[in-house]
Amino acid sequence: MSNWTIDTLKRNIYNAESLDTAQTDSLLDYMNRHFPPKVFQEHLLKGKCAVENAKNAKHLLEGALQSFPQVLNHSALESGLTSLNGFAVVFTAGGEGERLRLSLLNKGVSADDLRDFTKATYPLKNFYKDFGALQINLAMIGWICSIAKIDIPVIVTTGPQGSLTHSVIPKVLKEHNNFGLKNLRVIAQDERLHFTSEDKIAIQIVDGRPIPVTNPDETGGPLMKLKQKPNADTPSALEWLASLGCAKILIVQGTAIYEPRMLSLMAAAAKEHDCVGVGIPRTSFEPKDPFGTFVTVEKEGGSKTCIIEQDIRNDATRLVKDETSGAFLPFNTGFYALDCELLLKESLPDYATPPKEVLPGLPRSPKIGYAATDILPLAKQPLILTVESDMYAVIKTAEDLDTLSETAIRFGLKEIVMRDFL
Numbered sequence: 293m294s295n296w297t298i299d300t301l302k303r304n305i306y307n308a309e310s311l312d313t314a315q316t317d318s319l320l321d322y323m324n325r326h327f328p329p330k331v332f333q334e335h336l337l338k339g340k341c342a343v344e345n346a347k348n349a350k351h352l353l354e355g356a357l358q359s360f361p362q363v364l365n366h367s368a369l370e371s372g373l374t375s376l377n378g379f380a381v382v383f384t385a386g387g388e389g390e391r392l393r394l395s396l397l398n399k400g401v402s403a404d405d406l407r408d409f410t411k412a413t414y415p416l417k418n419f420y421k422d423f424g425a426l427q428i429n430l431a432m433i434g435w436i437c438s439i440a441k442i443d444i445p446v447i448v449t450t451g452p453q454g455s456l457t458h459s460v461i462p463k464v465l466k467e468h469n470n471f472g473l474k475n476l477r478v479i480a481q482d483e484r485l486h487f488t489s490e491d492k493i494a495i496q497i498v499d500g501r502p503i504p505v506t507n508p509d510e511t512g513g514p515l516m517k518l519k520q521k522p523n524a525d526t527p528s529a530l531e532w533l534a535s536l537g538c539a540k541i542l543i544v545q546g547t548a549i550y551e552p553r554m555l556s557l558m559a560a561a562a563k564e565h566d567c568v569g570v571g572i573p574r575t576s577f578e579p580k581d582p583f584g585t586f587v588t589v590e591k592e593g594g595s596k597t598c599i600i601e602q603d604i605r606n607d608a609t610r611l612v613k614d615e616t617s618g619a620f621l622p623f624n625t626g627f628y629a630l631d632c633e634l635l636l637k638e639s640l641p642d643y644a645t646p647p648k649e650v651l652p653g654l655p656r657s658p659k660i661g662y663a664a665t666d667i668l669p670l671a672k673q674p675l676i677l678t679v680e681s682d683m684y685a686v687i688k689t690a691e692d693l694d695t696l697s698e699t700a701i702r703f704g705l706k707e708i709v710m711r712d713f714l
């Protein structure tokens with residue numbers, strides 16, 4: 293079956309009886325253009341695999357020996373900005389930033405002022421030209437290229453085609469002439485149909501028209517997108533980077549502010565390792581600590597370094613300590629450095645979040661995609677680089693904006709931005 297019919301579509305739609313004839317016809321046209329049955333079946337199969345993977349993950353630590361992973365503290369590294377030579381930087385900037393938007397509205401910011409809102413580009417107070425975190429980061433990379441006399445290719449990943457981030461971010465880049473970066477590419481994430489627990493397509497009404505609920509490909513979506521060719525005549529992002537002589541990449545958030553040396557430290561740590569996860573050392577490990585945890589798991593004759601979440605770890609996880617420093621297992625920051633070759637050879641497994649409320653009145657069900665955390669177990673030479681928590685700052689809500697601005701100024705980024713854009 294190459295196209296949906298009214299009957300086949302209705303059988304696969306949650307609450308299909310609530311749609312009138314005109315709405316059903318409109319949805320039929322939309323689904324055949326954007327999500328024909330072949331894509332639906334692919335997403336459904338991936339969803340089933342993801343749920344099965346989530347079930348298996350619950351048993352990861354059964355009968356396993358947990359130990360401290362190979363860790364390198366940033367203070368043991370000597371690195372200048374030239375360590376970034378041969379690296380590309382991927383800024384993930386596709387998040388909708390709904391928490392930030394709501395907190396801004398609660399603080400009295402008008403809806404009109406948030407019309408072209410994205411978390412990555414939202415202006416920081418007391419900063420030049422209303423730059424947001426993404427603009428500051430791109431200006432910083434341009435500065436590093438100029439100072440170190442190297443070329444750092446940059447990829448910015450946005451939300452899916454049609455998302456606000458995919459619309460706004462290219463305009464920002466064009467307005468500032470790509471921040472002087474010689475090689476910059478924007479890549480939209482893929483999206484997946486959202487299914488109820490009964491494998492029905494969830495529907496929302498937008499401006500009176502029904503459309504399917506979709507989710508971006510989760511945190512690992514940008515990584516998998518680097519492997520895909522946009523079309524037969526255009527190289528994938530990884531092929532493009534190879535043509536530029538770039539063999540390694542840094543994956544960082546476009547909604548965070550970084551001390552410039554943090555990126556060079558990540559690059560230096562990754563010189564001899566195919567995947568580096570950046571972590572913060574724990575001085576204590578409370579039972580309800582919410583952060584993902586780096587740990588090496590030995591089971592059935594095999595060993596791998598993983599990032600395990602709160603619902604998987606056990607009491608033994610919280611007791612693992614570093615014999616030298618006495619520190620507990622480090623927690624994950626979500627920043628990675630890795631070989632392009634690792635991504636070329638390996639694919640992330642399908643991933644399911646715990647059941648979530650996606651729309652009011654819709655039964656809770658998992659979001660399906662890929663998890664960036666699943667890249668670490670694929671590595672043959674993994675390393676955890678530990679850094680200080682004050683070497684970066686992340687936006688979550690409006691309360692973080694002042695801190696982010698102060699952090700950027702403390703790192704000297706205001707002067708860097710003004711030097712090139714005054």
